Amino acid sequence: MTFCRMFKKDEVGFAPEQLPPPGAKRPMCWCGDECCFQISDDWDSYGQRYWMCRNYSYSPEKPKPMPKGRKGKAKIPVKEPEVPPPICDFVEWIDKEMSEFDKRLIKSWREHQEEREERQRQRAIKEKAERERREELELRELASLNREKEERAEDR
Incomplete structure (x- = not known):
């Protein structure tokens, strides 16, 4: 066979x-x-x-x-x-x-997949917040540098 x-x-x-x-x-x-x-x-x-x-x-x-x-x-x-x-x-x-064993196995796989997807969503949210925070800090730093340049230019 x-x-x-x-x-x-x-x-x-x-x-x-x-x-x-x-x-x-x-x-x-x-x-x-x-x-x-x-x-x-x-x-x-x-x-x-x-x-x-x-x-x-x-x-x-x-x-x-x-x-x-x-x-x-x-x-x-x-x-x-x-x-x-x-x-x-x-x-x-x-x-x-499906056998009962396979049903339990698939249920377990689905639960693990849902947990993994939730962790990925949470990680993506954290990374986005961190990226936005860094961008905000960079913008503030650039703004303060521009103010300092303008003040020095006025002092001359």
């Missing part, structure tokens, strides 16, 4: 939760290709197992033409890129819900 991506391997072999259910038949996609087994890493469905088409893509990548021939020639013939397979969005979920 082939997989679309690498899975963690423990001392005994693949962890059972990282494999398709025993006896599960690999479904065929609408486009005629066999599906591959995946585990979701999206926060809304984290850890859920599913089948997806090998041709599944979020955005198609256009293949770049590859030049062939020698570099010294004035005209470099370009090899035509191979046509990519059709894009398919077939997904069949094996697990219908």
Whole structure:
């Protein structure tokens, strides 16, 4: 059985939760290709197992033409890129819900992310206030220097 991506391997072999259910038949996609087994890493469905088409893509990548021939020639013939397979969005979920452990894990991640974002907001506010304070001090210093110059000019 082939997989679309690498899975963690423990001392005994693949962890059972990282494999398709025993006896599960690999479904065929609408486009005629066999599906591959995946585990979701999206926060809304984290850890859920599913089948997806090998041709599944979020955005198609256009293949770049590859030049062939020698570099010294004035005209470099370009090899035509191979046509990519059709894009398919077939997904069949094996697990219908996230496990309680994964739900708690995602909740913890979200809390940490919110705390981190709040610290970043507070840091940005402090840095802005400090920058404004420094600018104000510089302006005051320039104003006092200008006053001193004017006073010296009047004294002459």
